[in-house]
Amino acid sequence: MLSFISFSSQHTDSTYHRSTRHHPDVEDLMDVDDDDFSGSEPKLTCPGETITSSQAFMRGHGTYVDKEDVIASVVGTVERVNKLVTVRAIRTRYNPEVGDLVVGRITEVQPRRWKVDANSRQDAILMLSSVNLPGGVQRRKLESDELQMRNFFEEGDLLVAEVQAFFSDGAMSLHTRSLKYGKLRNGQLVTVPPILVRRLKSHFISLPCGVDLILGLNGYIWVSKQAKDNDQGEEGFDAEAVYSNQNDDIDNATRAAISRVGNIIRVFADHFVPLTDTLLLEAYEWVIEQEGDAKYLLLGDTGDALVAAMSIRG
C-alpha cells in the first residue's frame, strides 16, 4: 500500500470538506440542478474538473468538451446562462468586447496603422482611418498623413479609445473618433487586474479634488489633472491640443491629489477590490481625514485600514 505520511488525513478524499467539485475518479459525480448555479455561493472550479454533462449543456468560455463531459479549463467561478456554461477566470488578460473603453499604449507605428498594447493577448490595432485628424472631424485622410503618423501618435504614447471591431485572427481594432478619446496627458497610469474594472455608466470620472479618472476596461487607469470644463464643440476641435505632447502646468496640490488617487487605486488592486466612482470618492475623503502623505497609503497598515474602513462603511 502507499503511504504518504506528510499528507495527513485531511487530504484524503473522505474528508475533503472544502471541495465542491470532485474528480471523476471520486465516486459522487455532482449533479447539476438549476439552483446549483443560482446559489449565492460562487462555485469554484479548477482546470481538468468535470462541471457537467455536454449533452444537457453548451460549453462556453473557459471550458472544453471531452467525450460527454464539459470540463473546466481555467480556475474560476462557474456561471450559467440558460444552457450555456462558462467558467470565468479571476485573473486573466483583458478580453475585449465591441464598445469597450480602453486605455492603451502605442508600441509600434506601421503603415497606415498603429499597434497598441491594451493588456490583451495581442496588440490592438488603431487604423489611421479610425482617428480624428487635425483640421476638422470630417477631413479626409491624405497621403501626407501617412507620412507623418508619428506626429499624431508615436511609440510610448498613451491614448484612450473604444473597441470598434475584431479582425479575423481575433485582434481588436480601436477607434478614437470622438472628442472624448485621444492622446492622454497630465497624469499617470495605474494598472489593475481587468476584472476589477466593472462596466459603469461612465468610465470618465471627475473627482471633486481636481482629478479626472479614466477607467479603461482593460485594467489600465488614467489618473490626471482635471480638464478645463469649457464645452468644446465640433468646431473647437484643436489639433494642437489633441496631439500635443506637452503637459499643462500642474500645481502641487493637484499633483498630490493625483498621486493620492493613484495610490488608493493601487491599494484597492492589492486587496482585489472592484473600483467604482463612489468608492473612490469615499476613499479619497477617508484619506484626507487621515491627514497622511500620499506615500503612507502604500505602507501595509494604512492600506489595510483604508480597505477596512470602506468595508465597515458598506
Place this chain on the structure above:
Amino acid sequence: MESIVLPGEQVPAQHVNLKLGPGLLQLSSETQQQAKSAPVIATRSGVLNHSVNKSKWWVEGNSRRYVPAPQESVIGVITGRSGEGWRVDIGSAHPASLDGLAFEGATKRNKPSLKVGSLLYARVSLAHKDMEPELECFDAQTHKADGFGELKDGFVLQCSLQMSRLLLDPKHFLLPLLGSRFALEAAVGMNGKVWVSSKETKHTIAIARCIEAVDPDGGGMDETHVKKFLSKLDI
C-alpha cells in the same frame, strides 16, 4: 545518339533557328553576324538531347532543384496569404505568388477558399530570374480551369525532376501499368512533385512506392522488376 556533357563542354548545336533549352548557353559574341554561329556550351552535366530537325537542344540532368520556367505545370503548397493572393511553395529558390483572381470563375467578391496547407495544381505564368515566379490556375485566354486548381485528398510525393519528366512522357510504362491494376488519378508537376489518388489507401501507397522505386535517382527499377515488386505488394 546519347551523349553526356559536362559543364563547359562545347556542344555541336548549329541551326538557323536555334532554340536552346535548360542547361545550354550560347556564348556572346561581338557582332550580330557572328551571333548565329557563336559556340554553345553546356552549363549543367547530363544527357544532351535535341529535336529531330536539330533546332531545339537541351540537357537532361538529374538535378532535384526546380527552376521555374513559364508554362510548366507544377504542384505547390500554400504557405500564406499576401495581399490579394497567396504565397505558394513550389520547391523553387523563392516562393511563388498566386493571384486570387487567377482561377476559373473568380471575381473580386468570389474567390476560391484556400487555406494555408492546401495543395494546388497550377501553371507557371511568369518566371524571370529577377522576380518571384507567378502562378495561375486557369488558361489565361479561355479562363477555363483546364484541370488546374486545388487538389483534394490523395497524396503528394517528391521525386527527382527527371522522374516527373518521365511520368509526363505518355510512352512511359509506369502509369499505364499501374492504371491497369486499379483506377487512379495523378497530377505530375514539373517541379518533382506528383499527386496521386485512388479509392483505397493501400493502392495510393503502392503507387507512391512504385514511383519511388522507378525513380532513376532512387531505385531505378525497370518494367519487369516493377511488375515483380507490384505482385509482392498486398493489393
Place this chain on the structure above:
Amino acid sequence: MRPPSPSIPEKKFLYDALKQSLRLDGRDMLDLRTPTFTFGPELGWVECAMGKTRVIAQLDAKMVKPLPERPFEGIITIHSEISPMASPDYEPGRPSEEEVTLTRMLDKVLRRSDAIDKESLCILAGQRVWQLRLTVHVLADAGNILDCSCLAGIVAFKHFRKPDVEVIGDEVTVVRIEMILLPKLTFFEQHSPSERAPISLAIHHTPFCVTFAFFPDVLTRPVVDPSLLEQRLSAGLVSIAMNAQREICVLHKAGGVPTAPEEVLRLINIASILVKDLDKRVEARLLEDWEGRKVEVR
C-alpha cells in the same frame, strides 16, 4: 525559416493510412528500417544508414592528462552536429532545438549510461589516460536521426580498437600505433615479438535507442522509427534506450499526447524485443567486418 508544414492532403492521407495500420513505406507499425553499416578503413569509423537517413560516427583516441577530480578515469567527449547538409530545414550557426536534443540524448545514451568502462581507459593513474572523442555527423535527415545517431555512435565504440601501451616506470610506450588494421590486409611486413594487436574497448553493455511516434488521433497506435513525414505530423515522440539485458538506460518522453501508464510499459516491452534484434544484427555485422580484416601475425 521554419520549414513549411506538410500540406493538408498529406496530413489527411497519412492519418488515414495509419488508422488502417498502413505506413507509406510499406513497413508494419512496429518495424524498424533495417540499418546498414559501412565501415571505413580506420577502426571506429562507421556510416549508419536507416532508409535515407544517414549518419557518420567516427571515434579516435589520444592520450591526455586526466581530470584532477577523476584521476583513474578516461575521458569521453561526444560532438554532434546537424548542419544544413542533413536537410535544408536546419539553419547554419545557432544550434537548433533538434541539435540540443540530439547532443543531450547522445550524451545520455552513450556516456552517462556507463556503457564504456572509463577506468579501463586509464594508463597511468593521474598521469595519462585515453581520451575518446566521438564525432557524430548527420549526413541526411529522412526522419529519426536520433536512433540512427545513437546506433552509429555505439557501433563506432564497438568497432574501435585502441592501441596497446606499455608502461615501464613513468614511461608510456604506445605499441605500434600505426598498426591500424586495413581491410583485406593479410600480412604485416614489419613485426616484432613485442607487437600486439590493438585491443577493443571494455564495454559494459550496449544501449540502443528506439523512438516511437504518437499521433493526435487516440485510436492510432504509435509507430516505431518514424519517417520524416511521420515525425513532422506526429504529436509527440518517446525515445527509449535499452540494452539487450532488458535494462532501460534512457527514457525520454516530454509532452506529446498524454499516454496511459500501461501504454508506456507496452512500448518498453516492444523496445526490448527490437533492441535484442538490433544487438544481434550489430554483433553479426561487426564480426563480419572483423573477419574481413583478419590479420595474420606470424
Place this chain on the structure above:
Amino acid sequence: MSSRVELINAGLLRSDGRRPYELRTISINFGAQGTADGSVTYSHGLTQVRVSVQGPHEAKPGTRRETFHDRATLNVEVQLAPFGVGERRRRGRGDKRLLELAATIKSTFEPVVQTHLYPRSTIDIFIHVLQLDGGLLPACINASTLALATAGIPLFDFVCAISGGVHGTQPLLDLTTVEENDVPSVVVGVMPRTGRATLVQMETRLHMDRFEDVFRVACDAGKVLWSEMRDALRERTGDLVDKLEAGPGMVAVKETEET
C-alpha cells in the same frame, strides 16, 4: 559517486527520516511578483522555485517570425540562482542542461495549454530556481502549472510531476540531491483527470521490471500532489472571489446599481 551515506536503513527509513513513499512538504505561495499575469513560489522540501507567467501577449518584434498563425507559442526560460546549488557557479544562458530543461518544460506544456485559443500570441514562463535539493524538473513543472492557472490561461488539465527512484529493489519517491546522485531516478508527469502521463524521463540504467514498479508508484503519487495543488489553487481563488464579491467594492457596486 559511491556514497558513504546510508540511503535507506534497516527500518526502511531514508537518510532524511522519510519512509520510501513519503513526500516532502510542499508549500505554495501565490504572492504577486511585479507585473506578471500569474506567479507562484513553490517549494518542495528544500527545493524552491519561483515561476512567473506573462501572457498571452503580442510576440516581441524580434521573435514575431516564430509565431504560429493558428496557436500561441510557449517560451520557457530557466535560471538557476548561483547560490541555490551546492557548488556556487554561474550558469550562462547557453548552459546545455538548462536549455534542455527549458525545452522539456516547453514540450510538456505545449499539449496541455490550450494554445489554439491564442493565435500569434506568446506565453512566457520564467522560472527561477532559488534552492535546489533534488526534484528540479518536477518542481518546475508543478510550479508552472500553478502559475499558468493563476494567469487565467486555459489548460486541459493540471500536470503533476514527481521524481522517483529505486534503491536495490525498493522504489522511493521524491528524491533529494543525495539520493539522486546515487540511485536511478525517474521523473513522471501525470494529468490527473485521465491518469495519463505526459512526461516520463529517466537517465540512468534500470531494469525494466524495476522501472515498472517505480513508474506505477509515481503515477499514483502524481494524483496525491494534484489534490495538494488543487487545494492551494482553490483556496487562493476562493479568497479572491470573496474579496471581489463581499469586499467594500461590491457594496459600492450594489449601491450604484440601486440608484
